[in-house]
Amino acid sequence: MAARGESGGGPVGARFLVHAVLAGLTLILAIWLSTGTMAPYGATAWQPFVLEPCHYLINIDHYHFEAVYLMLQHADRSSWEPSVMLRRILFPVLSLPFVRAFGFLAGGVIASILLHVVALIAFSVFVRRTVGEAGAITVMWLLATYPGITYWAGLPYSYVVIVPGALACTMLLYASERSDRVRDIARWCLWLGMINLGYDLVPVFGPAVLLRLVIRRRWRAILPAVVTMIAPTALLLLTFKAIHVDVLNSNTNNYAGPLSGYLHPLANPQLWGRYVLQMPAIFITNFLFGNMLFLPLLFVAALLFARSERARIVGPVDAAVLIAFLALFVFNNGAPPYRGWQMRGHWIARLYQPVFAAFLMPVARLTELATSRQMRAWRTAVVIAAVANASITFGPILMNPLAAILYQRFYVHSPADSLLLNLRHYGRRPLGFCDPSHDLDHFKPEPLPPDWHVERIR
8 A cells, every 4th residue: 555645744725724614613513512401421320410590411520520610719618628529620720711701611611612622623733744634634523523522521520631631642642752852751741741630641641651762762761751740740739738638539549449459469369350251341342432432443444454455554652552551451450359439341431532542543544545546445434434423422412322322331320221311301402592491390210229330339
C-alpha cells in the first residue's frame, strides 16, 4: 500500500474549514440534545435525581460536583467540605466564569460545549499536521459523533474533561516524542499532570510516557518526567492538607482496592483463580463497550485492512498507550480478591475510555494510506461507523433502544431499560425547555435489590 502525499503542512483549505464548521455544529447539537431530561449520565439511572422545576434528570452525585464551585466561590465550608470530588478541580476552574454568569447547570453545560468543540478542532488540526487532511477530516467526524462525549457532556461534572483531556494528553505524548531535551519532556509532562487535576488520566498516559522514554533510552528524562507528572496533584493535596480538608474518601479509596488485593494474594486463591479465568471475556467487553462498540470495531477493521495490505498504521505513541491500557486492565482485573467497590468486571468498561485516541490515529493513517482502489471500501466502513455512532449520540431524542443498551454497557449502574423508561415518563426536553406542569405522579420504579449486580458489591 503506497502512501499518498500529505497536505498537512500547508495552509488550511476551504474543504477542511467546511468540514470543521459542520462537524462542530453537529457536536454542539449532539451535546445539547443530551442535556435536560436526556442527559445520559442522569437518565440511565434506575431512579434518577430530578432537578426542579423543569424535571431535568441529574446524577446522584450532582451536589458533590456542585460543591466544588461553592468552594471556589468561598462559600461556607460546611456546604462543600463533604464532597468527594474536591480534588477534580480543573473543569470547575475553567468553567467558573460561565457558572457565575448562567448558573451551575446552564453555565457548566455551556463551558462543556465550548471545551469539546475546541478539543475537536485542536485535535483535528493536530492530525492534519501529523498525518494529513483526509485523516483529519475522518477523525473530525468520528469525534463529532462519538457517544463517549455525549454520555458525559450534558451535565456540568468533572467527567467533562475525559475526552478533551485524553486528546490533549495524546498531543502531549507526540510532542514529547519529538524532543530529546530533558527540559522539553518535563514541560510536556507537567502539562499532562495538570490535566490530571480534571480526571485521573495519568494511569494511562503516564506509563505510556515512561515506556517511550525507556525504549528511546532517555534515562535522564525519566525522573523529571515522573516528578512533573505527579507535582500538580501533590501540590493540590498539600494545599487541602494545609486547610485541613481530607480528600481521602470513598472515591479515592476505590483506587486502593486492587492494590490491597495484591498485598494479600493468598487470602482466597480459589476466587482469585475464577477472576483470572474470567479475564479474557471481560477484556472483550471492556474493549468494545469502553468506547461504545463502533469505534473499537472500526479500529479492529483498520488493523485487519492494514495487515492485508502490509501497511503500518500503529505508531510508537499509539502502541505505548495501548500497552498502558492493557497493563491497567490486567492490574485491575487480575488483582486477588479484595473488599469494597470492585474495579474489575464487565460493569465498569468506562475506566478504559481514554484509550480511544489511540484508535483514532491509526484510523487516520489508514485513510491517508489507502489508494483510490481501496478507498471506497474503507470510506464505507468509516461512514458506517460514524452513522452508527450518531445513532447513539442522538439516541435519547430518537428513543433508540441501541443507545440505551450501549450507554448501559459503558457503565452498568442500572438496568438497560432505564434510559427509555425515564424518557417515556419525563419526556425529551433539552436544557432551555421547561415543563414544570409535567405530571410525575404514579411513577416510581421498584427499588433494585441490593445484589442486582454482584460484580459491584462482592
